[in-house]
Amino acid sequence: MPSVPVSSMRTALITILTSLLLFACTGEQQEERTFTAERRQLGHTADRIETNLDAIRREASQLAEAVLQAKKNWQGPPDAETVSRYRLDESGVFYKHVKNGNSSLWVSGHAPLNDRVKNAVFWSEGAEDALQEACRSHRAVVQAYFNSADSLNRIYPPFDSLALFPAGVDITTFNFYYLADRQHNPERNAVWVPKPYVDPAGRGWMISAIAPVYENDTLLGVVGLDVTIRTLAERFLTGADLDTILVDHNGVVIAGREELLSLLCLPPLQDFKYFDSVRQDTFRTEDYNLRKSRCRNIRSATLPLLEGTSRMESTRTKGRKTIFLSEQIEGLDWTLIRVIQPDGREVS
Incomplete structure (x- = not known):
């Protein structure tokens, strides 16, 4: 069997490594472009809600x-x-x-x-x-x-x-x-x-x-x-904003798809109507508070977003990388959080 010159092996190895590096860089650049577009869309949605x-x-x-x-x-x-x-x-x-x-x-x-x-x-x-x-x-x-x-x-x-x-x-x-x-x-x-x-x-x-x-x-x-809240969700959390949740200043999820809440280790949101006369204020249960999510990694990833110290965090949910992007709605001290899983554009 003829020997392969060391220089040829080195050249082939360099070519492979360069290709892998270029592929990785291209992937990172593509991912960054995607996140930039997602941020822009999220900011646009926050502005629409604020203006309305x-x-x-x-x-x-x-x-x-x-x-x-x-x-x-x-x-x-x-x-x-x-x-x-x-x-x-x-x-x-x-x-x-x-x-x-x-x-x-x-x-x-x-x-x-x-x-x-x-x-x-x-x-x-x-x-x-x-x-x-x-x-x-x-x-x-x-x-x-x-x-x-x-x-x-x-x-x-x-x-x-x-x-x-x-x-x-x-x-x-x-x-x-x-x-x-x-x-x-x-x-x-x-x-x-x-x-x-x-x-x-x-x-x-x-x-x-x-x-x-x-x-x-x-x-x-x-x-x-x-x-x-139903009206807000139907007007603003559709289409490109389908994978977005709306969170109040305490960290309680106001609106969002059931699939997203499951991903965040929270129970499904239940609408509420009185079947008897009301005598006092009734507020959302703390079961929907991101700060009290059943999953520690969700609590850790979303806390900086809620406190405004970060606008992008990541973790792994159900074995998949998950990115969280956030925008503030200043007039109400609310937070919009976009949930992205890069290995699958839609959250399942």
Whole structure:
């Protein structure tokens, strides 16, 4: 068997090593280009969410102004037709019993039903157009409302509030009211209730943009615009963003596909609706907190993303390399996290 010159073997070895190196470099460059594109897409999605939610927050400010203007414009007393739309239930609830397509009205009876409260029922009718316009102007807004300091609730679209809300409830004890009060919001700005809660009207998990309504230095009440988490997911976590989860400031997953949650060692997200009257705030369970994931490596990889000290981390999940990219949604102190498995573009 003829011998192979050492120089030829060296040349062949160098060629092979060079090819492998070039292949590796090309692969790394391709992967880096992919991550750059993913980062760009994730940043674009974060900007879209931020812009959309900021517009809704500003709409809440305008609604608060409209409610105050309705009070200023009211020249009572109400006529007989207006008065006939409302009645007092045996439970002590004062409510609108006429269904005419406009907002529902319900007063819990927590405060005495005096002339001031009744007048608020009548003058708040003047905010009807503003309530409806807020829902029409923003696809993500599912309902608009005014809650008074006397536990009056005017809400659009209308629903059977008498059947759903319990008599005597104090609306001011709910987060969608007190987070806008003098103590929690001394600047009197429109703010978000960033922690998802269960809607007392039965629409599931949601967040609210709320704004106080002041007459001089008196807090008349709080307006709110509600956005369901389902709506956010359907609008923003589709297509190129399908492998993205939305996480609140505490690390609790707000929205994301079941496959992603399984990969993160979290249980499937369950939607929630009330089947009984609500009497207190209900928040997402800590079972969905990334900081408390059942898998230690998931906790370690996602913690820097949640704390904002890193925008890219990696680990191995179910035997596969997994990359996490993140972007902040500043207005709500939320985090978008993209889940990528380079050896398979889609997360299975």
